[in-house]
Amino acid sequence: xxxxxxxxxxxxxxxxxxxxxxxxxxxxxxxxxxxxxxxxxxxxxxxxxxxxxxxxxxxxxxxxxxxxxxxxxxxxxxxxxxxxxxxxxxxxxxxxxxxxxxxxxxxxxxxxxxxxxxxxxxxxxxxxxxxxxxxxxxxxxxxxxxxxxxxxxxxxxxxxxx
Numbered sequence: 001x002x003x004x005x006x007x008x009x010x011x012x013x014x015x016x017x018x019x020x021x022x023x024x025x026x027x028x029x030x031x032x033x034x035x036x037x038x039x040x041x042x043x044x045x046x047x048x049x050x051x052x053x054x055x056x057x058x059x060x061x062x063x064x065x066x067x068x069x070x071x072x073x074x075x076x077x078x079x080x081x082x083x084x085x086x087x088x089x090x091x092x093x094x095x096x097x098x099x100x101x102x103x104x105x106x107x108x109x110x111x112x113x114x115x116x117x118x119x120x121x122x123x124x125x126x127x128x129x130x131x132x133x134x135x136x137x138x139x140x141x142x143x144x145x146x147x148x149x150x151x152x153x154x155x156x157x158x159x160x161x162x
Contacts, residue, residue: 002050006043013040031090032150034076038101041068045101048108055112062108066121069101073124091139092146093156099128100160129160 017024027033044065051057076098080086102125106118136157140146146154 003047006047010040029079031086032092032094034079035094035097038069038072038076038098041065041072042097042101042104045069045104045108049111052108052111058108059112062105062112062114066105066109066114066117069105069121073098073102077128088139088143091136092150093136093153094150095132095136096129096156096160099132100125103129103160125160133157133160 028037042065044061048058048061048065051061080095102121105121105125109115109118109121
């Protein structure tokens with residue numbers, strides 16, 4: 001059922017990209033929305049772990065998910081580093097999604113035999129989790145509080161250590 005739901009959402013989002021490309025491009029530059037793109041790769045990676053008994057399906061899902069995760073991580077981190085329109089007040093717990101998605105890669109990668117690649121992704125997630133946690137806590141402690149609509153993102157802080 002979850003695979004069908006994921007496929008439906010992917011088709012719907014693909015349709016949005018085709019019909020409303022300008023809105024899609026705006027989301028790629030938005031300081032909050034950009035962080036939710038890796039949920040696509042994370043979903044594919046979780047599906048690969050679910051379909052582990054079907055090796056070919058799991059391998060295809062994991063390969064696409066891991067590749068997308070790497071691309072999203074590099075693209076989003078590049079935006080954080082090379083964009084001058086981000087300020088400390090744009091930092092929020094949703095920034096963990098692109099980074100911590102790397103920790104999900106080994107769930108499907110280890111059973112498929114991709115040990116070194118899985119360790120690579122896990123290392124990226126772990127190292128940048130510590131760095132990003134420092135930045136987000138600095139923002140929360142020493143700057144204005146999160147806007148009300150972003151308060152639910154505080155639960156994202158629970159994902160990396162668990």
